[in-house]
Amino acid sequence: MSLARFVLRRVLQGLFVIWGVITVVFALRFVTPGSPVDAVAPLDASPELRARIAQELGLDQPIYVQYVDYLFGLLQGDMGYSYISGTPAAVRVFARLPATIELAVAATLVALVFSIPLGVISATRRHKPADYAATSFSLVGISTPNFWLGIMLILIVSVNLGLLPTSRRPIGLLPALELLVFQLEVTGVRTWIAHMILPALTLGTYFTALIVRLTRSGMLDELGKSYVRATRAKGLPETLVRYKHVLRNTLIPIVTILGLQLGTLIGGAVITEFVFSWPGLGTLVINAITSRDWTIIQGSLIVIGAGFVIVNTAVDVLYATINPQVIYD
Amino acid sequence: MAPERRGRAVGRRTYLRFAGAATASAMLAGCLDGEDPDDPDDVADDDADPDTDDADTDDDDDPDTEDDDASVTITQGQFASTLDPQDHRETPTDNVILQAYEGLLDREPDGTIREGLATDWEYIDEQEGQVRFEFREDVTFHNGDEMTMDDVAFSILRVVDPDVGIVSPQADQLAGVVDAEPDGENAVVVTSDGVNPMVFGNFASYCQVMQESWVEEAGDEVGQDINGTGPYRLEEFTEDEFARFVVYDDYWGDEVEVEEVVYDAASESSTRVNSLLAGESDVVESVPPQDAPRVEDEDGTRIEAVPSTRVLFMPMRNNVEPFDSLEFRQAMNYAIDLETIIDEILAGFGDPTGQPTLEGYVGYNEEIEPYPYDPDTAEELVEESGYSDAEIELHAPAGRYLGDIEIAQAVSGYIDDLPNVSCELEQREFGSLADEILDGDLDTSPEFFMIGWGNTTFDASQTIIPWFGEGTATQAFVDEEVYGLIDEAQNEADEETREETLRETNEYLNEQAPWVFLNRQYSVYGISDRLDWEARQDEHILAKEMGLQ
Numbered sequence: 001m002s003l004a005r006f007v008l009r010r011v012l013q014g015l016f017v018i019w020g021v022i023t024v025v026f027a028l029r030f031v032t033p034g035s036p037v038d039a040v041a042p043l044d045a046s047p048e049l050r051a052r053i054a055q056e057l058g059l060d061q062p063i064y065v066q067y068v069d070y071l072f073g074l075l076q077g078d079m080g081y082s083y084i085s086g087t088p089a090a091v092r093v094f095a096r097l098p099a100t101i102e103l104a105v106a107a108t109l110v111a112l113v114f115s116i117p118l119g120v121i122s123a124t125r126r127h128k129p130a131d132y133a134a135t136s137f138s139l140v141g142i143s144t145p146n147f148w149l150g151i152m153l154i155l156i157v158s159v160n161l162g163l164l165p166t167s168r169r170p171i172g173l174l175p176a177l178e179l180l181v182f183q184l185e186v187t188g189v190r191t192w193i194a195h196m197i198l199p200a201l202t203l204g205t206y207f208t209a210l211i212v213r214l215t216r217s218g219m220l221d222e223l224g225k226s227y228v229r230a231t232r233a234k235g236l237p238e239t240l241v242r243y244k245h246v247l248r249n250t251l252i253p254i255v256t257i258l259g260l261q262l263g264t265l266i267g268g269a270v271i272t273e274f275v276f277s278w279p280g281l282g283t284l285v286i287n288a289i290t291s292r293d294w295t296i297i298q299g300s301l302i303v304i305g306a307g308f309v310i311v312n313t314a315v316d317v318l319y320a321t322i323n324p325q326v327i328y329d
Numbered sequence: 330m331a332p333e334r335r336g337r338a339v340g341r342r343t344y345l346r347f348a349g350a351a352t353a354s355a356m357l358a359g360c361l362d363g364e365d366p367d368d369p370d371d372v373a374d375d376d377a378d379p380d381t382d383d384a385d386t387d388d389d390d391d392p393d394t395e396d397d398d399a400s401v402t403i404t405q406g407q408f409a410s411t412l413d414p415q416d417h418r419e420t421p422t423d424n425v426i427l428q429a430y431e432g433l434l435d436r437e438p439d440g441t442i443r444e445g446l447a448t449d450w451e452y453i454d455e456q457e458g459q460v461r462f463e464f465r466e467d468v469t470f471h472n473g474d475e476m477t478m479d480d481v482a483f484s485i486l487r488v489v490d491p492d493v494g495i496v497s498p499q500a501d502q503l504a505g506v507v508d509a510e511p512d513g514e515n516a517v518v519v520t521s522d523g524v525n526p527m528v529f530g531n532f533a534s535y536c537q538v539m540q541e542s543w544v545e546e547a548g549d550e551v552g553q554d555i556n557g558t559g560p561y562r563l564e565e566f567t568e569d570e571f572a573r574f575v576v577y578d579d580y581w582g583d584e585v586e587v588e589e590v591v592y593d594a595a596s597e598s599s600t601r602v603n604s605l606l607a608g609e610s611d612v613v614e615s616v617p618p619q620d621a622p623r624v625e626d627e628d629g630t631r632i633e634a635v636p637s638t639r640v641l642f643m644p645m646r647n648n649v650e651p652f653d654s655l656e657f658r659q660a661m662n663y664a665i666d667l668e669t670i671i672d673e674i675l676a677g678f679g680d681p682t683g684q685p686t687l688e689g690y691v692g693y694n695e696e697i698e699p700y701p702y703d704p705d706t707a708e709e710l711v712e713e714s715g716y717s718d719a720e721i722e723l724h725a726p727a728g729r730y731l732g733d734i735e736i737a738q739a740v741s742g743y744i745d746d747l748p749n750v751s752c753e754l755e756q757r758e759f760g761s762l763a764d765e766i767l768d769g770d771l772d773t774s775p776e777f778f779m780i781g782w783g784n785t786t787f788d789a790s791q792t793i794i795p796w797f798g799e800g801t802a803t804q805a806f807v808d809e810e811v812y813g814l815i816d817e818a819q820n821e822a823d824e825e826t827r828e829e830t831l832r833e834t835n836e837y838l839n840e841q842a843p844w845v846f847l848n849r850q851y852s853v854y855g856i857s858d859r860l861d862w863e864a865r866q867d868e869h870i871l872a873k874e875m876g877l878q
Contacts, residue, residue, distance in 0.1 A: 032761060032764075035764070035768065038763070038764050038767045038768060040496065040498055041496070041498065041802075042496075042497065042498050042499065042500035042501040042502075045500075045501075045769075045802070047769075049491060049496065050769070052491065052496070053496055056496075084410045084411065084417070085410050085411045085552055085568070086411065086413070086416065086549065086552050087549075087552065087553065087568065092568060092569065095568070096569075151597075151599050151600075151603075154599075154600065154603050155603060158603060158607050159603050159606045159607050162607065165607070165609065166600065166603045166604045166607045166609055167595055167600050167603075167604055167609075168593065168595075168609075274596055274597055275597050275599075275600060276600065277593075277594070277595040277596070277597070277600055279569060279570050283569075283596065284569065286596065287407065287408075287569070287596070289758075289760065290407075290759065290760060291410065291760070292760040292763075292764065
């Protein structure tokens with residue numbers, strides 16, 4: 001199978017999954033108690049007024065009609081209007097997306113910067129203090145809940161030491177870069193970094209710990225293989241053996257995990273966003289659930305689901321490209 | 330280490346300028362949806378102060394610039410859901426929009442009615458429910474236009490008449506009002522469908538005045554911008570994130586000390602508290618009782634607590650067993666140690682109640698005491714009720730009210746401690762619980778549940794009618810005698826007689842024990858010492874009432 005056909009097949013599979021997500025998310029509203037009318041009607045609303053509100057919201061139609069309308073709306077980029085604020089759901093959801101993506105990518109970068117060197121050190125200094133330190137960190141990192149870690153970081157780094165801001169995101173990455181490029185103003189980028197550090201550390205810690213373990217075990221696996229003995233016998237310096245040959249082969253499964261985890265991070269940043277008042281999709285979903293704002297809940301979940309599918313599809317393609325052993329099947 | 334105001338890692342001006350950049354991004358997103366960014370009504374910051382939008386401003390690293398000194402940041406648990414003052418029913422939204430919008434009447438922090446845009450108000454005909462409001466003449470909207478009586482009448486009708494613009498969720502809060510018409514140059518006559526003893530109280534709490542032509546022009550964007558008459562005008566707004574107001578120079582009223590006010594939100598309570606301690610916020614709401622000592626102990630911050638207009642209670646549906654028994658319902662009240670709950674769970678931030686009406690409200694009966702803790706009496710009453718060995722389930726929300734789930738756990742524990750009743754706690758997501766309660770069908774409500782009710786009208790009827798009136802969405806108790814008492818109070822034009830009827834209703838309800846009576850919730854604020862501010866009972870946080878040290 002050619003690469004193009006492989007990509008086409010994966011994209012079609014992805015679209016099928018997204019349709020599934022849309023259908024499940026749409027159905028959710030009908031299996032939960034209550035009606036969106038309750039959120040907008042006055043407490044003393046007469047049955048006639050409630051019926052009128054339901055009609056205005058399109059809720060008086062049979063479910064299948066609502067479903068088809070919703071699907072057609074989505075195809076045109078219309079996710080409906082927020083029941084609470086009356087604004088287009090798509091605008092609110094997509095306005096939140098950059099913050100979540102920034103956080104997920106920053107957390108991934110944090111993980112990569114710390115985890116791969118730690119994993120390599122751990123594998124190459126097996127059963128030495130550095131290895132024990134790295135594996136201990138890994139164990140603690142995997143076991144620490146994001147919620148607790150975030151609050152502790154705020155308390156120590158922001159409140160007690162006064163080094164970084166506690167929460168919020170006063171500027172996004174793009175506006176910060178615009179300021180830098182067009183007005184030579186560095187404060188924007190500096191502020192973005194200052195506000196990003198703690199959330200990225202919080203979200204990235206679990207990921208870091210995971211990749212440290214993965215790198216360590218992968219490296220140990222590769223180091224025991226015969227091609228490593230051959231490269232050493234050839235007289236290659238140890239650094240070259242470790243980093244050019246061994247680490248490179250170890251990176252293949254790490255790339256897969258990276259992709260999968262990036263998708264997870266986009267959906268899983270909810271708690272971190274909540275703790276840091278980060279204006280991303282996570283806080284939007286939580287607030288929408290609190291106020292039963294179904295159009296926002298549905299829109300956000302669909303975007304998160306679609307993001308997961310897109311990242312996974314991209315990883316599959318990338319994996320097939322960088323690993324010649326993979327057969328397009 | 331005591332945090333000084335060094336906590337502002339970013340100067341406030343810098344923060345706001347950046348937020349302006351974020352608004353620009355939001356505009357871009359809006360364009361993608363086919364909206365016109367050039368439309369003056371599309372966004373709030375079209376007339377943005379060039380000082381704040383201009384990038385090459387003063388030293389951004391200095392956290393305490395002169396401008397910052399007169400600027401106040403208020404962090405709520407939830408941000409405003411809309412900027413339309415008549416299309417919501419949440420206090421956090423009120424807090425944001427009431428910086429800029431004003432109503433016909435206003436209230437003192439203790440709830441007393443005072444002048445608002447209207448300077449005089451009187452009954453024309455009490456039996457017909459017709460009243461007249463006279464307005465001040467020097468009022469202008471933030472776009473510079475004068476406020477007219479047509480605007481006032483339109484604003485009232487927009488709330489009560491679904492055919493005028495929107496179906497306002499506040500319609501029940503002006504219950505009874507059916508019409509409003511200008512009466513000369515500076516007065517409006519409001520007509521109700523009969524006697525309306527609550528009319529002035531309701532107008533002191535609800536119905537902000539909007540400009541008719543502006544609302545019609547803004548169309549769907551009316552919730553994205555503000556054109557009020559208040560002391561602050563909206564300068565910047567990013568949906569779900571923050572709103573910044575600056576002083577409106579042509580305001581009719583007294584000058585305000587705070588020149589700039591920023592509202593934002595942090596859902597997590599510890600984040601709000603930490604934000605205050607780090608000097609990033611000046612006022613944070615809903616400080617958890619366990620965090621109050623931390624705020625008090627820090628230099629530069631303090632706690633302000635005030636009894637709020639919200640009462641917590643646990644309705645028992647009397648159309649099902651075992652709650653159809655008066656003895657059983659009373660037993661549930663005797664079974665719980667309310668004083669201990671308030672001391673231990675709420676750290677004293679609460680007052681025990683024994684009637685639906687709060688102290689200080691019209692109709693409050695000062696002779697009624699909360700039920701005492703008496704498990705022996707509770708046990709006997711359960712035996713008398715004939716429901717010995719009853720198994721009941723308490724549905725309670727978590728995280729909605731101060732200490733809600735902990736209180737519910739304690740109540741369920743006390744009841745379960747009775748040898749002849751077992752009680753289980755069902756923790757519920759608030760939205761789904763509210764849906765079951767508000768769907769207008771009594772039989773779909775849980776049989777025994779916990780809820781809170783805010784009543785900012787300072788009148789007993791606005792708690793009693795929704796919960797005990799016939800056929801209301803929140804009715805949870807069916808009793809013909811209460812219906813009669815409500816009718817009597819609502820059709821009584823004489824204030825004293827009406828108040829006596831309401832007192833009598835409260836006494837009857839105390840005896841009937843339709844609820845497990847809990848506590849009056851306190852509003853607990855963390856405040857920077859640089860602010861002078863008296864917290865209000867109605868939970869409103871108004872920058873115009875703040876002073877700076």
